[in-house]
Amino acid sequence: MHLTPQDRLFVLTGAGVSAESGLATFRGSGGLWNGHRVEEVATPEAWQADPSFVWRFYSARRRNALAAQPNPAHLALARIEQHLTQNDPTCFYLCTQNVDDLHERAGSRRIHHMHGSLFESRCVRCDQPFPDRAFYETATLPTCRDCGSLIRPHIVWFGEIPLDMDDIYAELARATTLLVVGTSGSVYPAAGLVDIARKHHICTIYVGPEEPSNAASFNQIILGTAAQTLPAIFDLPSQ
Numbered sequence: 001m002h003l004t005p006q007d008r009l010f011v012l013t014g015a016g017v018s019a020e021s022g023l024a025t026f027r028g029s030g031g032l033w034n035g036h037r038v039e040e041v042a043t044p045e046a047w048q049a050d051p052s053f054v055w056r057f058y059s060a061r062r063r064n065a066l067a068a069q070p071n072p073a074h075l076a077l078a079r080i081e082q083h084l085t086q087n088d089p090t091c092f093y094l095c096t097q098n099v100d101d102l103h104e105r106a107g108s109r110r111i112h113h114m115h116g117s118l119f120e121s122r123c124v125r126c127d128q129p130f131p132d133r134a135f136y137e138t139a140t141l142p143t144c145r146d147c148g149s150l151i152r153p154h155i156v157w158f159g160e161i162p163l164d165m166d167d168i169y170a171e172l173a174r175a176t177t178l179l180v181v182g183t184s185g186s187v188y189p190a191a192g193l194v195d196i197a198r199k200h201h202i203c204t205i206y207v208g209p210e211e212p213s214n215a216a217s218f219n220q221i222i223l224g225t226a227a228q229t230l231p232a233i234f235d236l237p238s239q
């Protein structure tokens, strides 16, 4: 596929883009944590019932993400951004459902974490996210210095609204191509972005080893892993 200087690329990534870095996806094999489905841990109800259980889950995910390295798919997306944004930094936008920081570590710049970030936390009352790489694996939980309330992961749980959806919709409306990578197409509103793109007559491409639930909405499906497919998906000049 060819990208011209007139193209504006919107990329949506899911857990599959980090699979080849060794981070488990949510659905399918390896997608469980201590026998629990993610829907049982990543909810406001789970937090109300047992915040230390939830913090143990996210502490384990922090450990795994810190130990992981970006793979060729993350690196390819950073290179595509570099190529497309030589004249206009807004020609590329990466919206990720992932909470790891592998896109940033690969060099991506215009990136939005719609489901929050693993390495940020916030007070349940003051609501201001701050950087946090600590592990909370004992019964003593972190509390806010200002008000004493509990500190929670800065993650969008099931039943909560993803971050900055208006910005996401505005970026999508300006795009010429939507590239979706490694997401099962089962969690909304992310899974609905392809339908919005089609209404705007944007070309829509999916990359992953199996068809997502919303496969019928895409113009093109490329079956293959992210790390195998993305480095050569666009014919960019070699560096």
Ligand code: OAD
Pocket (backbone or CB within 6 Å): 013, 014, 015, 016, 017, 019, 020, 025, 026, 027, 028, 031, 038, 042, 097, 098, 115, 156, 157, 158, 181, 182, 183, 184, 185, 186, 187, 207, 208, 209, 210, 211, 212, 224, 225, 226, 227
């Ligand atoms: P899922 O676990 O639902 O789906 C992962 C997708 O990645 C599947 O469609 C796989 O086929 C695909 N996949 C597996 N290996 C791959 C590879 N090597 N290359 C490319 N694709 C591969 O993960 P998400 O769709 O990201 O939300 O899940 C969406 C949201 O549900 C997550 O952001 C998370 C979760 O609950 C929150 O935490 C709020």
Ligand code: ZN
Pocket (backbone or CB within 6 Å): 123, 124, 125, 126, 127, 144, 145, 146, 147, 148, 149
């Ligand atoms: Zn507070």
